[in-house]
Amino acid sequence: MKEVTINTCNLCAPLGAAFAFKGIRKSLLLLHGSQGCSTYIRRYMIAHFREPVDIASSSFSENTAVFGGGENLKKGLDNIVSQYDPEIIGVATTCLSETIGDDVTMFIREYYKERPGRRLPEIILVSTPSYSGNYSIGFFKTQKALVESLSSSTGMTNKINVFLNILSPGDIRHLKYILEAFLIDYIMLPDYSDTLDGGAWREFHHIPPGGTTLKKIAECACSKVSLEFSLCMENDISTAFLLENKWNVRARQLPIPIGIVCTDLFVKALKDESGFPCPKSIEDERMRLVDAYADAHKYVFGKKVAIIGQEDWVYSLASFISEIGMIPVVCASGGKSGKMIYLIESLSKMYNYPKPRIHLDFDYDDMEHLLRDYNIDLILGSSKSYKLARALNIPLLRIGFPIHDRFGAAAALSIGYLGSRYVLNNIVNLFIEKLQNDNPVGYTYQ
Ligand code: SF4
Incomplete structure (x- = not known):
């Protein structure tokens, strides 16, 4: 048994908090811990989105690590208020502050109490030690x-509440297009489609415009239903179930809509909840996708694929490639909810191929040996799979997060019938390119 992790497939928990707070209007995140945590997260997000990403830090030193970070946190909050004037500040804990046991709830209470009469933003605390998620x-x-x-x-x-999974800004815009085509009045949380993929500004903004407003978040408890894009999350962290249990807002969990089966489930939910038929523009996209499946069949049928990434993405991608006759032989994630296992095993029964090798809490270091045995044709994963793909001379379709060795990740579209067609096009073109590159004389028609 291996005692160390060498190259984990996981990204740290406060990074997820940073994604979510970027999707709230006039918000700023402060990481309660050392500067390295916020630098690491900013570096990942900036390389992927190619946008400025400000994340504050309570900047722990050796003393703070021993005596607690309350004073640093309060100074940090004061600086944010004076420099950014946010409507809301997120405070996410890090491994260090959780390990020393800082009582951050008490620090925030004291912060408000010590500043009577001042107009202060909402401060929302999230506990995000990376060793537990x-x-x-x-x-x-x-x-x-x-x-x-x-x-x-x-x-x-x-x-209708729409609780997102981690998607690209391009995906979020496409989701909005679909919801608006159904004439649905929705609350999307979070919405970072502008804050992480904005245009060129005429004037400087300390906080990029865009995001879900606090008023809309306040209204979530009044909605009639919540659509939540995750089948792999634990129920105790589900916002949809929270609202169902507390306020009787019905909860519907859906897979990330990639491929026909998963997108059909989303479209059916919209038909059910809106009472409207599927708009023609979306039906047309579905028909084009079916046509593309037929056209692509000769390139993709029987190809063996390794899928590496976040559990919900791995499941939806496995469902998608099964539809087009490819076989997911290895499915790996750094997550460890376990729900991905039975979801993917059910695909193998439905499409009648052997059970894939499924890895949770996975380390890239183990994967090279494993993939050599499986004769894989393609890897679907983030840029973190690049070294693996290069070592094995296998094409890699970069999808998910982070993508820091290609341009345009913010605009990537992978969901819905249209996004699935883009993913399919990219897969087929990778196979054609590999055939051309491996051929000693080359050719032009395929
Ligand atoms: S110390 Fe923990 S929170 Fe900070 S960057 Fe590392 S894993 Fe993330």
Whole structure:
């Protein structure tokens, strides 16, 4: 048994909190811990989105690590208020502050108490030690903390809550297009489609414009239903279940809509909840995707694939490639909820191929030996799979987060019928390119 992790597939929990707070209007995140945590997270996000990402830190020193970080936190909050004037500040804990046992709830209470009469922003605390959860968990916990702290029922509206998984800004914009095509009045949480993929500004903004407003978060408890894009999260961090249990807002969990089966489930939910038929523009996209499946069949059928990433992404991608006749032979994630296992095993029964090798809490260092035995044709994963793909001379389709060795990750579209077609196009083109590159004379028609 291996006693160390060498190259984990996990990204740290406060990174998920950073994603979520970037999707709230006029918000700023402070990481309660050392500067390295916020530098690491900023570096990952900036390299992926190619946008400025400010994340404050309570900047622990040796003394703070021994005596506690209360005073640093309060100074940090004061600096944020004076420099950014936010409507809301997220405070996410880190491994260090959790390990020393800082009582951050008490620090925040004292912060308000010590500044009577001052106009202060909402401060939302999320506990995100990375040793007990990865970035997906940090993201879902932040969604839940926001709704738990800010939302309360004042009656029922006809709105639909849409609780996102970690998607690209391009995906979020496409989701909005689909919801708007159904004429649905929705509350999306979080929405970082502008803050992490904005245009060129005429004037400087300390906090990029965009994001879900606090008013909308407050209204979540009045909506009639919540759609939540995760089948792999634990129920205790589900915002949809929180609202169902506390405020009787019905909860519907859905897979990330990639491929026909998963997107059909999303479209069916929208038809059910809106009472409207599927708009023609979306039906047309579905028909084009079916046509693309037929056209792509000769390139992709029977190809063996390794999928590496966040559990919900791995499941939806496995479902998608099974539809087009490819076989997911290895499915790996740094997550460890366990739900991905039975979801993927059910795919193997449905599509009649052998059970894939499934790895949770996975280390990239183990994967090279494993993939050599499986004769894989393609890897679907983030840029963290690049070294692996290079060592094995296997094409890599970069998908998910982080993508820091290619350009345009913020605009990537992988969901819905349209996004699935883009993913399919990219897969087929990778196979064609590999055939061309491996051929000693080359050719032009395939
Ligand atoms: S110390 Fe913990 S919170 Fe900080 S960067 Fe490392 S894993 Fe993330």
